[in-house]
Amino acid sequence: MRSNVHRPSGFGLKVRAAALAVSCATVVAASSTAQAQTTNSSAQPQATSSAAQLQFPQNTAVTNISGFGDPLGGIKVEAALGINGDLQTFATGQLNFMEVDSLPELGPIFNSRSCGACHSQPAIGGSGEFINEVRVRNNTAGGPVHIFAADNILRAGPQTQGSLVIFPNGLESTPLGCQITAPGCSQSACQVEEAMRTTFATTLGLCDTTSAAFASGANCTAERQATPLFGFGLVEAVANGTFDAIAAAQPAAIRGTVKRVTELGATRVARFGWKDDVATLRGFAADAYLNEVGVTSPDAPTERSTCALNQTQFGVLLDASDDPEDTIDSNGRADIDRFADFQRALAPPPQLQQNASAQAGHTLFQNIGCAGCHVETITTASNPASFIPRTTGGVPISNTLNTILSSNTFHPFGDFLLHDMGSLGDGITSGAAGPTMMRTAPLWGVRAKSRLLHDGRAEDVAEAIAFHDGQAAAARAAFQALSPANQQKVLDFINTI
Ligand code: HEC
Numbered sequence: 152m153r154s155n156v157h158r159p160s161g162f163g164l165k166v167r168a169a170a171l172a173v174s175c176a177t178v179v180a181a182s183s184t185a186q187a188q189t190t191n192s193s194a195q196p197q198a199t200s201s202a203a204q205l206q207f208p209q210n211t212a213v214t215n216i217s218g219f220g221d222p223l224g225g226i227k228v229e230a231a232l233g234i235n236g237d238l239q240t241f242a243t244g245q246l247n248f249m250e251v252d253s254l255p256e257l258g259p260i261f262n263s264r265s266c267g268a269c270h271s272q273p274a275i276g277g278s279g280e281f282i283n284e285v286r287v288r289n290n291t292a293g294g295p296v297h298i299f300a301a302d303n304i305l306r307a308g309p310q311t312q313g314s315l316v317i318f319p320n321g322l323e324s325t326p327l328g329c330q331i332t333a334p335g336c337s338q339s340a341c342q343v344e345e346a347m348r349t350t351f352a353t354t355l356g357l358c359d360t361t362s363a364a365f366a367s368g369a370n371c372t373a374e375r376q377a378t379p380l381f382g383f384g385l386v387e388a389v390a391n392g393t394f395d396a397i398a399a400a401q402p403a404a405i406r407g408t409v410k411r412v413t414e415l416g417a418t419r420v421a422r423f424g425w426k427d428d429v430a431t432l433r434g435f436a437a438d439a440y441l442n443e444v445g446v447t448s449p450d451a452p453t454e455r456s457t458c459a460l461n462q463t464q465f466g467v468l469l470d471a472s473d474d475p476e477d478t479i480d481s482n483g484r485a486d487i488d489r490f491a492d493f494q495r496a497l498a499p500p501p502q503l504q505q506n507a508s509a510q511a512g513h514t515l516f517q518n519i520g521c522a523g524c525h526v527e528t529i530t531t532a533s534n535p536a537s538f539i540p541r542t543t544g545g546v547p548i549s550n551t552l553n554t555i556l557s558s559n560t561f562h563p564f565g566d567f568l569l570h571d572m573g574s575l576g577d578g579i580t581s582g583a584a585g586p587t588m589m590r591t592a593p594l595w596g597v598r599a600k601s602r603l604l605h606d607g608r609a610e611d612v613a614e615a616i617a618f619h620d621g622q623a624a625a626a627r628a629a630f631q632a633l634s635p636a637n638q639q640k641v642l643d644f645i646n647t648i
């Protein structure tokens with residue numbers, strides 16, 4: 152089953168334009184429409200064409216998404232008792248996560264202006280609704296292609312009305328100047344440099360790891376959807392050794408690979424990102440602030456480029472020499488710490504009550520081998536504060552939050568390990584993660600996503616299963632060998648977790 156065959160033409164560019172242009176409010180509104188479609192399409196066990204997805208939903212039930220984006224249950228209990236410290240930290244972090252950055256801090260090259268712009272389905276902290284970034288196979292520097300550039304977003308210039316000059320400093324054009332990924336884009340100085348740095352060209356095709364061109368080393372691109380961050384404080388609080396134990400317990404045919412990285416002064420098991428690149432929420436926050444928004448921080452103090460340094464367009468300074476742009480406040484926290492605070496306190500997606508069909512589906516899910524990688528239950532360390540990094544200003548997590556995160560048993564339905572997924576691989580090499588290796592996507596809350604898999608190529612769960620290959624080929628075949636009625640039970644189960 153080849154991904155490229157299934158992708159509607161123009162998919163990447165159109166949805167990327169939409170994703171980067173919409174405001175948070177639009178994303179939330181649009182996602183409830185997508186819910187109805189997802190609910191409907193999951194009733195169809197075989198992969199369906201996108202035309203079929205657009206038909207009027209036969210089943211108008213909207214998936215229950217109540218509780219997504221809430222703080223951890225323990226924090227709500229504290230607040231009910233009048234202990235508000237952790238709730239305050241969560242709330243402040245949530246505001247920072249949604250804050251929109253502007254020039255000259257924004258950029259000089261960036262993908263969006265706020266964390267929340269790409270992580271908002273179906274609530275702040277959630278997934279991206281569309282494709283949010285592009286990576287290039289031969290880009291040895293790693294990281295995403297930066298779609299926008301600060302020397303490009305004011306290209307609309309001073310606006311006049313009759314003889315009157317209004318907006319003399321120019322306007323940001325929609326969405327934010329032309330996109331480097333749009334074939335018609337006349338690239339700015341920063342974009343020309345970015346294309347060179349990342350070896351990106353609009354003529355590159357999508358990576359197909361099974362093709363002869365890929366085998367002969369041809370360059371290509373991989374698309375990326377943003378993942379939901381719900382429950383990630385619990386994932387961060389899992390001891391390294393627990394991941395080793397999960398891998399050791401897996402049958403050899405599906406055994407996952409544990410990837411270790413050196414991050415914030417320690418060797419840790421990486422668990423975040425589609426290729427397991429990052430181990431801590433502070434680490435990811437600094438990386439995302441620099442690479443997605445173009446803001447330097449105490450942990451990542453160097454801009455990706457000096458292409459717009461000290462340059463002014465239409466009276467607007469594009470980039471100042473003020474690094475790090477994100478600084479530590481009197482509470483010992485920079486923005487990146489606040490992003491980590493918010494994510495660390497996000498509750499897992501709430502599970503729904505299971506009817507008889509979903510309960511039967513749970514057993515089938517285990518019997519056909521899904522649960523081998525989509526591990527149901529993991530327990531956090533007994534004292535996660537001993538390895539969760541302090542803030543950039545040296546503040547540890549609170550004792551109360553540490554208590555909530557300690558020895559906490561949760562149900563992600565994912566092992567956070569890398570697996571060889573064969574033809575589903577993205578073609579990118581990232582440390583120990585080879586071109587066909589991907590991290591198991593946790594299935595908790597998957598009912599709230601309108602697109603699935605690393606590049607959003609699947610529109611519903613059945614379609615996502617159909618793309619499983621490599622170590623997951625046997626489980627896919629076992630699912631497809633079930634009767635339609637039993638397949639539906641598995642889907643019903645997944646819609647509750
Ligand atoms: C332009 C869109 C975009 C913006 C803006 C963005 N992200 Fe992301 N985010 C992504 C994508 C795409 C991924 C998946 C990346 C990968 O693994 O290849 C991701 C993944 C993540 C992950 C890892 C999730 C996992 O499943 O392991 C974290 C944590 C994260 N982002 C935090 C942030 C924070 C904090 C900000 C703000 C500083 C932010 N993101 C801004 C697109 C975005």
Ligand code: HEC
Pocket residue numbers: 405519520521522523524525570572575576589590591592593594597600602603604605606612615616619622623626627630641
């Ligand atoms: C060998 C490990 C493995 C097995 C077995 C496995 N999966 Fe997966 N699954 C993965 C990986 C890895 C991904 C992420 C793939 C990607 O996007 O590149 C994934 C992704 C998914 C997704 C998409 C989730 C999202 O948020 O995009 C669904 C749904 C899913 N799996 C369901 C199943 C079901 C149902 C079964 C049993 C029939 C199953 N998987 C068996 C490893 C596995």
